[in-house]
Amino acid sequence: MTTSDSMARTRDAILRAAATALRTHERAGMADIAAAAGVGRATLYRHFATRDDLLVELGRFAAEESIRVIDAAGIDGVGTEAALTRLTRALLTSGREFWVVSTHRPQLWPEEEEVGERLRVLAERGQREGVLRADVPAELLAAAHGALILGALTLAPLSELGVEDATDTIVRLYLQGARLTPTEASPPP
Amino acid sequence: MTTSDSMARTRDAILRAAATALRTHERAGMADIAAAAGVGRATLYRHFATRDDLLVELGRFAAEESIRVIDAAGIDGVGTEAALTRLTRALLTSGREFWVVSTHRPQLWPEEEEVGERLRVLAERGQREGVLRADVPAELLAAAHGALILGALTLAPLSELGVEDATDTIVRLYLQGARLTPTEASPPP
DNA sequence: TCATCACGAGACAACTATGTCTCGTCTAGG
DNA sequence: CCTAGACGAGACATAGTTGTCTCGTGATGA
Numbered sequence: 001m002t003t004s005d006s007m008a009r010t011r012d013a014i015l016r017a018a019a020t021a022l023r024t025h026e027r028a029g030m031a032d033i034a035a036a037a038g039v040g041r042a043t044l045y046r047h048f049a050t051r052d053d054l055l056v057e058l059g060r061f062a063a064e065e066s067i068r069v070i071d072a073a074g075i076d077g078v079g080t081e082a083a084l085t086r087l088t089r090a091l092l093t094s095g096r097e098f099w100v101v102s103t104h105r106p107q108l109w110p111e112e113e114e115v116g117e118r119l120r121v122l123a124e125r126g127q128r129e130g131v132l133r134a135d136v137p138a139e140l141l142a143a144a145h146g147a148l149i150l151g152a153l154t155l156a157p158l159s160e161l162g163v164e165d166a167t168d169t170i171v172r173l174y175l176q177g178a179r180l181t182p183t184e185a186s187p188p189p
Numbered sequence: 190m191t192t193s194d195s196m197a198r199t200r201d202a203i204l205r206a207a208a209t210a211l212r213t214h215e216r217a218g219m220a221d222i223a224a225a226a227g228v229g230r231a232t233l234y235r236h237f238a239t240r241d242d243l244l245v246e247l248g249r250f251a252a253e254e255s256i257r258v259i260d261a262a263g264i265d266g267v268g269t270e271a272a273l274t275r276l277t278r279a280l281l282t283s284g285r286e287f288w289v290v291s292t293h294r295p296q297l298w299p300e301e302e303e304v305g306e307r308l309r310v311l312a313e314r315g316q317r318e319g320v321l322r323a324d325v326p327a328e329l330l331a332a333a334h335g336a337l338i339l340g341a342l343t344l345a346p347l348s349e350l351g352v353e354d355a356t357d358t359i360v361r362l363y364l365q366g367a368r369l370t371p372t373e374a375s376p377p378p
Numbered sequence: 379t380c381a382t383c384a385c386g387a388g389a390c391a392a393c394t395a396t397g398t399c400t401c402g403t404c405t406a407g408g
Numbered sequence: 409c410c411t412a413g414a415c416g417a418g419a420c421a422t423a424g425t426t427g428t429c430t431c432g433t434g435a436t437g438a
Contacts, residue, residue: 006406007414026292027216029395040416045397103292104215116345126367133369136358139346144362147340147347148333155335156305157328169325173333177366178315180322195436196384218425229386234427 011047013037015061016097018054023100030054055104062098063111069094070118080126081175084145087122088174089167091115091149096163099153119146148174200236202226204250205286207243212289219243245298251287252300258283259307269315270364273334276311277363278356280304280338285352288342308334337363 017037021028030051034041048054073090075083102112119142126132132141152158152166161169206226210217219240223230237243262279264272291301308331315321321330341347341355350358 010414030397031395040418041397042399042417043415046414049397051396123367130369132367133365136362136367137346140350140358141362141367143340143344143346144337144359144367146344147336150344151332151336151339155332155339157326157332158336161329169329170333173325173330173363173366175366175368176322177362177364177368178312178321178325178330178333179364179366180319199384219427220425229388230427231387231429232385235384238427240426 007047010039010043012061014039014044014047014054015058018058019062019098019100022104026104056109058104059101060109060111062094062101063109063115065098066091066094066115067111067118070115075122080122080129080131081171083122084126084175085167085171087118088145088149088171089163092152092163092166092170095149095153099150102150116142116146145174196236199228199232201250203228203233203236203243204247207247208251208287208289248290249298249300251283251290252298252304254287255280255283255304256300256307259304264311269311269318269320270360272311273315273364274356274360276307277334277338277360278352281341281352281355281359284338284342288339291339305331305335308332334363 014033014037018028018033021033021036025032028036030044031041033054034044037044044054048057069090070087073086075086078086120138123132123138123141123145126141127134127138148170152161152170158166158169203222203226207217207222210222210225214221217225219233220230222243223233226233233243237246258279259276262275264275267275309327312321312327312330312334315330316323316327337359341350341359347355347358
């Protein structure tokens with residue numbers, strides 16, 4: 001059983017390395033990925049039949065990782081605004097490694113749709129609880145939230161922030177907007 | 190002079206076709222691009238020395254197009270909020286064709302930086318005029334704005350909206366945020 | 379009418395990537 | 409100690425891509 005354990009670890013290493021390789025060189029081939037993973041090229045083919053297959057599995061892997069991180073964030077136990085913060089932080093964390101996957105796979109697997117689904121469910125919950133505005137469909141609220149997260153992972157000024165600062169900035173702007181209003185005084189704990 | 194005119198038109202057609210080809214097949218090669226442009230492969234090499242060269246010029250071209258559309262929007266003549274709307278609409282319009290370029294060129298040319306610069310300048314103006322919040326740096330406001338625009342071009346629920354609806358949604362969410370407040374009643378003209 | 383020139387078609391070599399296969403090594407479980 | 413199997417190295421055939429070159433055509437401007 002230790003053998004299959006080690007195979008699974010190698011597989012993970014390959015997939016993570018693939019994400020890294022694709023992040024730095026978009027047309028990375030099997031040789032680049034193998035080099036990034038520190039394994040022989042033959043080993044790649046022992047785990048994935050074709051390059052396409054590897055990319056598909058990478059999408060699945062990244063989505064599963066994100067879902068795992070989201071589940072660990074325990075967003076169901078807290079209020080909507082806190083849940084928004086936790087979900088954002090979770091996706092910023094896992095996204096640092098894997099956001100590139102989304103640019104390489106227009107076609108979505110169920111596992112990948114699931115991530116967007118979580119955003120949508122939370123938006124709906126916020127609307128039901130009267131925390132989020134209901135004059136914009138939950139899908140669009142969720143899309144805007146997702147766009148901000150993606151932006152924080154890819155756009156220069158935001159990606160240079162740490163996860164905590166980026167989370168803070170995104171959630172504040174997402175909830176309160178960019179307009180100056182005499183409304184907000186952040187409630188001290 | 191008509192000859193160079195026609196060459197310029199062919200060049201434009203190639204670059205636009207390249208954007209299309211890269212949008213549908215990320216690893217599109219010279220043959221794919223030529224086919225998309227409806228020209229012979231040799232013609233590509235008459236205009237661009239290498240594939241890399243073509244991609245660089247595509248980045249420049251897309252940025253110039255965006256800048257042109259922004260300039261035509263006349264954002265300096267109107268208030269900050271209207272300018273925000275016009276700038277968003279301009280970028281959504283030109284972006285429909287060219288957003289893909291940004292995913293293919295991490296390295297930025299001056300012409301490409303210019304687009305982000307316009308967003309930042311407008312954010313700064315909004316802060317100076319007291320329309321936008323000043324507790325978040327203008328770069329981050331601009332990045333969030335850009336992220337929403339990018340999201341509207343790439344994420345399913347937003348990209349399926351028309352340009353007008355997407356502009357509306359983005360600007361409203363960007364300015365007012367997603368939180369439900371008894372604040373806003375959109376002032377009827 | 380004639381010369382020019384951008385073009386399409388396609389041949390071509392050099393290179394690169396993909397996928398398969400073999401062999402020798404090292405490790406872990408038996 | 410011994411064997412199974414995961415691995416690295418690398419040879420190999422095939423396919424695809426890149427970049428160059430040539431030739432014939434058709435349109436433009438003189």
